[in-house]
Amino acid sequence: MIVLAWVCLGCAVVPAALYFRNVFLFREPPVLASGGREPPESFLPRGAHAPRSPGISVLIPARNEELGIAACLESVLASRGVDLEVIVLDDHSTDRTAGIVREMAAKDSRLRLEPAPPLPDGWCGKQAACFALSKLATRDVLAFLDADVRLAPDALDRMALFLGRSGAGLVSGFPRQETGTLLEKLLIPLIHWLLLCWLPLGSMRRLRWSVFGAGCGQWFMTTRAAYDAAGGHAAVRASLHDGLTLPRAYRRAGFHTDLCDATDLATCRMYRSAGAVWFGLAKNAREGMAATGQIGFWTVVLLCGQVLPFALLAAVDVVAGVAVLLVYAPRLHAAWRFRQSPLGAVLHPVGVLLLLAVQWYAVLCAVLGKPAGWKGRPHPRLSSVSSPRST
Numbered sequence: 001m002i003v004l005a006w007v008c009l010g011c012a013v014v015p016a017a018l019y020f021r022n023v024f025l026f027r028e029p030p031v032l033a034s035g036g037r038e039p040p041e042s043f044l045p046r047g048a049h050a051p052r053s054p055g056i057s058v059l060i061p062a063r064n065e066e067l068g069i070a071a072c073l074e075s076v077l078a079s080r081g082v083d084l085e086v087i088v089l090d091d092h093s094t095d096r097t098a099g100i101v102r103e104m105a106a107k108d109s110r111l112r113l114e115p116a117p118p119l120p121d122g123w124c125g126k127q128a129a130c131f132a133l134s135k136l137a138t139r140d141v142l143a144f145l146d147a148d149v150r151l152a153p154d155a156l157d158r159m160a161l162f163l164g165r166s167g168a169g170l171v172s173g174f175p176r177q178e179t180g181t182l183l184e185k186l187l188i189p190l191i192h193w194l195l196l197c198w199l200p201l202g203s204m205r206r207l208r209w210s211v212f213g214a215g216c217g218q219w220f221m222t223t224r225a226a227y228d229a230a231g232g233h234a235a236v237r238a239s240l241h242d243g244l245t246l247p248r249a250y251r252r253a254g255f256h257t258d259l260c261d262a263t264d265l266a267t268c269r270m271y272r273s274a275g276a277v278w279f280g281l282a283k284n285a286r287e288g289m290a291a292t293g294q295i296g297f298w299t300v301v302l303l304c305g306q307v308l309p310f311a312l313l314a315a316v317d318v319v320a321g322v323a324v325l326l327v328y329a330p331r332l333h334a335a336w337r338f339r340q341s342p343l344g345a346v347l348h349p350v351g352v353l354l355l356l357a358v359q360w361y362a363v364l365c366a367v368l369g370k371p372a373g374w375k376g377r378p379h380p381r382l383s384s385v386s387s388p389r390s391t
Helices: 002-022 069-077 097-105 125-136 155-166 182-187 190-198 201-206 224-230 232-236 242-252 274-285 295-311 317-337 342-346 348-367
Strands: 055-062 083-090 111-115 141-145 149-151 170-177 219-223 257-268
Touching: 002 190, 002 201, 002 295, 002 317, 055 069, 055 125, 055 155, 069 083, 069 097, 069 149, 083 097, 083 125, 097 111, 111 125, 125 141, 125 232, 125 242, 141 155, 141 224, 155 170, 155 219, 155 257, 170 190, 170 224, 170 242, 182 274, 182 342, 182 348, 190 317, 190 348, 201 257, 219 224, 219 242, 224 232, 224 242, 232 242, 242 257, 274 348, 295 317, 295 348, 317 342, 317 348, 342 348
Parallel strands: 055 083, 055 141, 083 111, 170 257
Antiparallel strands: 141 219, 149 257, 170 219
């Protein structure tokens, strides 16, 4: 029992130490000085004068997003300090998404609605939509935004400054995640926890290794030149998890990628029901923790480091007690820093167990040949090439 307790302590020490190292590196984008901005020189031809503001195309794929699309667009159109165009691609929605966007576009010439072409064989719907949007954009900076994200007025300008200063080809912001249902409170905050406890941000910024590629698919920003050179979303056409696969594609093409804390710049309500949380996370799992060869490692490490210390408290009080403190220290700090649910932080071991359950559910679905998918579309790797893809 004492040996197991020491193993658990070791599994708790490493993520806690990395978290508190990373939390100093995971910063907000630069604040604009005196209400102005410092234009990124990397966006300009040699010898050209800096523009007053960057030209940004905000590209929003939308499939049945009537609940949040208006709030998203209102926030984007309220952006300050940027030369803006906003393009929404209606990806064969069956609700009022297109009508809402059309009404708003009639009142603001910076916004336009475009229909999505039929989904090509071998493509995930979101990746095809983003790639089509990139071809419609006219600005030199591309911001890919999910339709359930809402931005602060200075968010785009500050992210563009971060992109220019970072020297990266692709950057992404992690918005504040709003949660409602209990399952959301238990699982959604683990996005920040997994990132900061397991990805060494210092090494990520120094090295271009693809294994260090990570981001948040809710909000990416890139230059057009880097996007085209990396292959854009065509390089990850079959992926359901562009938060991992797109940064890794950029790194394989020779670019750095970076990420930042967007807690005060953006908010997002990813899912609105327990079922949506479960299946939404499961669709990404096979390209993340539940990937072949990884699920066993993550199961052992997370159980030993985040769950078993609580079970060992009565038998090995001192060692297990220290492990419990190391479990809660980063989790409670993250709840404060990123304005997450206190209940979810207190019930952290339950959230980890549920997270592992989602991963194993994804593995089981893969073993049984059950297609992963989202919004009525199966994963392209598991669907028939002859099936229709435009619905």
